[in-house]
Amino acid sequence: xxxxxxxIYGATGYTGRLAVAEAVRSGLKPVAxxxxxxxxxVLASATxxxxxxxxxxxxxxxxxxxxxxxxxxxxxxxxAGPFSxxxxxxxxxxxxxxxxxxxxxxxxxxxxxxxxxGAEAAGxxxxxxxxxxxxxxxxxxxxxxxxxxxxxGRTLRLGLAARSGASRGTMxxxxxxxxxxxxxxxxxxxxxxxxxxxxxxxxxxxPRAALVGVxxxxxxxxxxxxxxxxxxxxxxxxxxxxxxxxxRSFGPLLAGRMGKAVLNRxxxxxxxxxxxxxxxxxxxxxxxxxxxxxGRRVAARVRVPDPYGxxxxxxxxxxxxxxxxxFKPGFQTPSSAYGADLLREFxxxxxxxxxxxxxxx
Numbered sequence: 001x002x003x004x005x006x007x008i009y010g011a012t013g014y015t016g017r018l019a020v021a022e023a024v025r026s027g028l029k030p031v032a033x034x035x036x037x038x039x040x041x042v043l044a045s046a047t048x049x050x051x052x053x054x055x056x057x058x059x060x061x062x063x064x065x066x067x068x069x070x071x072x073x074x075x076x077x078x079x080a081g082p083f084s085x086x087x088x089x090x091x092x093x094x095x096x097x098x099x100x101x102x103x104x105x106x107x108x109x110x111x112x113x114x115x116x117x118g119a120e121a122a123g124x125x126x127x128x129x130x131x132x133x134x135x136x137x138x139x140x141x142x143x144x145x146x147x148x149x150x151x152x153g154r155t156l157r158l159g160l161a162a163r164s165g166a167s168r169g170t171m172x173x174x175x176x177x178x179x180x181x182x183x184x185x186x187x188x189x190x191x192x193x194x195x196x197x198x199x200x201x202x203x204x205x206x207p208r209a210a211l212v213g214v215x216x217x218x219x220x221x222x223x224x225x226x227x228x229x230x231x232x233x234x235x236x237x238x239x240x241x242x243x244x245x246x247x248r249s250f251g252p253l254l255a256g257r258m259g260k261a262v263l264n265r266x267x268x269x270x271x272x273x274x275x276x277x278x279x280x281x282x283x284x285x286x287x288x289x290x291x292x293x294x295g296r297r298v299a300a301r302v303r304v305p306d307p308y309g310x311x312x313x314x315x316x317x318x319x320x321x322x323x324x325x326x327f328k329p330g331f332q333t334p335s336s337a338y339g340a341d342l343l344r345e346f347x348x349x350x351x352x353x354x355x356x357x358x359x360x361x
Contacts, residue, residue: 011043020043033056070097078104122329129334131216140220140221140334144224146288146300153291155230158287160215161284164283165271201287279309283305287354302343
């Protein structure tokens with residue numbers, strides 16, 4: 001039996017560095033992995049004084065070498081996106097080496113692809129859990145709790161109000177999703193136009209308008225609860241309304257190769273992520289509403305501090321459980337593996353029931 005070992009891949013990225021710091025703070029001794037040995041050396045020199053940090057320079061384009069590097073690794077926390085390009089190369093090697101796979105994606109296609117391969121992961125005795133950060137741990141637990149207390153839901157609507165800046169990596173992921181706003185209809189994925197759907201959510205009185213967006217819960221909530229109709233929304237801030245109008249007019253152009261190349265060049269000049277001072281006041285509010293066939297509705301809300309800090313905290317907490325042997329083989333969501341109460345274990349998370357009487361709309 002190998003000694004439990006955690007590899008954080010993408011450790012030199014914005015969220016990866018937060019995850020490394022959280023792992024060290026939690027008493028773990030992670031291995032920091034990434035493509036650039038020089039960046040890894042800088043990270044190690046900044047961390048060694050506290051705990052000592054092993055580094056491994058690894059490329060996802062060399063699966064045999066990557067498999068050799070993962071032979072003694074029990075859990076990978078994958079933090080290098082966009083995961084539409086990086087998830088499967090890492091997962092395929094984890095399958096070969098019997099290594100649990102975790103990542104911080106919010107990309108619907110990644111969830112769906114890994115869910116479809118859950119049986120082979122179960123056969124290999126490994127847990128596969130994409131989305132162990134702000135997207136989707138709090139929303140998945142909120143939705144699973146609401147669905148358990150009120151079975152029979154046919155429609156789920158999830159709204160997000162984010163009071164937080166976005167990292168460069170997050171924006172690259174968003175750029176990949178341009179032109180692919182999706183919802184779930186009768187169990188199947190369907191595409192909608194930006195701005196096509198609108199709904200009001202109680203992010204904090206009074207209710208505020210939100211426009212259809214792209215959140216990973218279109219996939220994960222279906223696998224966690226079986227609810228067949230799912231829509232996800234973002235609060236209709238001025239910036240999101242402006243973005244929606246741009247996407248309605250120029251979405252096909254921006255979704256093309258040239259458009260994405262221009263966007264990526266612009267992102268290269270953007271800040272790496274929110275500053276530490278900005279993160280101290282940042283938070284995200286999630287509202288879940290479930291409606292049954294008779295139109296009866298229930299709703300609940302959570303407020304999570306510092307989405308990027310929460311991603312690091314949640315990712316390391318779940319990695320620590322898997323390291324200790326607390327896992328379920330196969331494809332899992334946070335709530336399917338650890339229950340909805342997983343979210344209640346994290347500090348400064350507030351959870352409120354908004355409508356618990358299943359009243360008709």
